[in-house]
Amino acid sequence: KAGVTQTPRYLIKTRGQQVTLSCSPISGHRSVSWYQQTPGQGLQFLFEYFSETQRNKGNFPGRFSGRQFSNSRSEMNVSTLELGDSALYLCASMTGLAGNEQFFGPGTRLTVL
C-alpha cells in the first residue's frame, strides 16, 4: 500500500505570494489533516477534512485554507505569504474512525523570502 504523498517537497516563495500544497492520502483513508511545524512553535494543527468537509480547525488566520476532493486528495492554500509562514507542512491521513492513528507524509518545506 502506498503511503501518504505530498507535493511539492520543497518550495521557495516571496512575501505576498500565495501557495498551494497537495496531499494524497493512503488509499481508503477519508480523513486528511494538515500541520505546520516550526522550531519555535513545534507541531501545530491547521485543519482536518473528512469526506470533503472540514471537520476540525486549529487557530490559524483565514489566510490558511484547505479543501478535500471526492478522491480524498487534499490541498492546502496559503495566501499573502508572510516570512513567518516558513515551515515544514505535514499532511496526515487516517481512516477517520476514533482511536485510529494518523499516517504522515514526508512534508513540504516552504521557505518565504
Place this chain on the structure above:
Amino acid sequence: AQSVTQLDSHVSVSEGTPVLLRCNYSSSYSPSLFWYVQHPNKGLQLLLKYTSAATLVKGINGFEAEFKKSETSFHLTKPSAHMSDAAEYFCVVSDPDYGQNFVFGPGTRLSVLP
C-alpha cells in the same frame, strides 16, 4: 481542553542504557494516546498507540509505554538505547469528546552517545 506535557525537551543517554521519555496529558476519561518519532528531515512515524485495551503497550523497535490513568501519564521506555534511536519524539493525545483533534506535545529530543 486537551493538552500534552513532555517533561524533558532533551534527553541524553549512552548506547546500551535505558531510555525514559516522560509524557503527561490532560483529557477526558478515555483518550487515545500515541508516541511518534521523527528522524531529521523525515516525516513522523508511529511508535505505538494506546486505545483503552492493555495499559502496557508494545511498539516498534523495542519501545513500550504504560498508560497510568491515576497519574495521567504515558511514559515511553526502551531497555537499551541504540544509536539509531536518536531522534525527536512526540507524545500525542486524541479525544473524541474534542472532535478527535490530535494534540501534539512539544517533543523530546533524544541523543544517544557512543
